[in-house]
Amino acid sequence: MADLIISFDPGASLSRVFFTLDSSKPELLLMEPYTALIPKQSLLSYEEDAIGVSSPENSAWIEYNQQCWGIGLICQRFFADLKLEQPKFELAIYKTLAVVGAIAQKKSLANGASIRLGILFPYGEYSDRKLFEISITGALLNFKWRGEKRSFKLVEFVCRPEGFGLLSRGRTTTHNLRSRKVAVVMIGFRNASILIMDKGAMTSGVTEDLGFHKLVSSVQRRVAGQKPLSLAAAISAAGSKINLKALLPLVRVEDALLQELEIQSIKSAISIAREEYWAVLSSYLHRYIPSDIDEIIFAGGTAHYFKSELNRLFPRPEKISCDALEYLVQQEFLSEKPKSDLSFRLTDNYGFFSYLCKNSQQVVNHA
The missing domain is CATH 3.30.420.40 (ATPase, nucleotide binding domain)
Structure with a gap:
């Protein structure tokens, strides 16, 4: 021991x-x-x-x-x-x-x-x-x-x-893993990975440099003076509708009018970057997730951020929630x-x- x-x-x-x-x-x-x-x-x-x-x-x-x-x-x-x-x-x-x-x-x-x-x-x-x-x-x-x-x-x-870890403990479905073809989609800050399990055996996988940092870098190119992790935290907190209050920690100026302009500029940059990033990410997922998949487990902070879009992207396979483990x-x-x-x-x-x-x-x- x-x-x-x-x-x-x-x-x-x-x-x-x-x-x-x-x-x-x-x-x-x-x-x-x-x-x-x-x-x-x-x-x-x-x-x-x-x-x-x-x-x-x-x-x-x-x-x-x-x-x-x-x-x-x-x-x-x-x-x-x-x-x-x-x-x-x-x-x-x-x-x-x-x-x-x-x-x-x-x-x-x-x-x-x-x-x-x-x-x-x-x-x-x-x-x-x-x-x-x-x-x-x-x-x-x-x-x-x-x-x-x-x-x-x-x-x-x-x-x-x-x-x-999600395969070994996170699944809440009653279906036995050995009877299913399962995709675990892990989208984190650094990259996006897809792991395929077929009837309990790992059969394939792929990793691409398509993590949340791509979205963050796209925003950084459009606005000045933002550090990647602080920007990532604010983007995540702002959600898909881009809540302006969540962007307040990113404000660098003191003048009230300039603050409003800066927040609007950041919001616009996030909106454009989201669309660009999602277009690339969704294409990647469609390319590597087999059409005969039975269930999908989404994991990683970026997957949480794009939860609604991911569910709409794959309407047929069963989406396995890890709510109990969470x-x-x-x-x-x-x-x-x-x-x-x-x-x-x-x-x-x-x-x-x-x-x-x-x-x-x-x-x-x-x-």
Whole structure:
């Protein structure tokens, strides 16, 4: 039995982690998605100058392979970007070390502890799982967390394509998975993936660079001075009808008349970008989702944003709701936070976490 079980979804808009120590109550850890290569002296100076006590996940930096990486919120001090062009598995190495370091600090986990790690990759990067396993196994044995040497043993590892957690726990239909042809459509910030399961077996999949960042970039080209994640959050909150109140955090000017003009300009940019993005996304989905599909599970924050359009795009197949799993996540982990799409974005990883806990010994042989 591993000392620590982690289920990690290294999303491009948010790093999402469920974990448990010694089969105790599961916990949720969230980290900003940024990574930045930072000079060690800059990080040491940051530690010396810090006022107050920040949570470990918000002051995360690691030293590995003679390089220092800031992870998450700390990166905003050092001109970080989302690095969407880099392979996900490469950045996931640094993010995983930071996740383990943060948990170890929060829970006083000693060096030498054993870890069972699960990670979700887009279908298009699923083939990188062996490279990641080799790299992270060695990295966990010898890295530094905020200047302190840490070492942990990876005793079990399993990687699954994004959407697997919903297949394993999210389906609410009475139909047996082994009698159905199912599509899991995962549309996140970075990309859009389609996973096809036929009678219980994964038969095909595809990933394209068609995540929400495409829509955000299109808006950025039309309006000035907007940061991608802040803009993404506002677009999402504004919804399909583009509620102007949700755009207020994006306003940069102080004059009331100019504020109105700026908001209208942003709204117009979002409206045009939505149409352009949906045209490309809907064409992609039609091209790769088989006509004989029995049911579709939509997942990811972008799918939540385009829920009505997606349902109209595929009227015939049964749309499987993950409402029960979403409600469970909201009640167990987010009850103190305002209702948002975060619970929806966490369902895939929570389903995967449940799978890891239930199948602790079997997963190793099928990773």
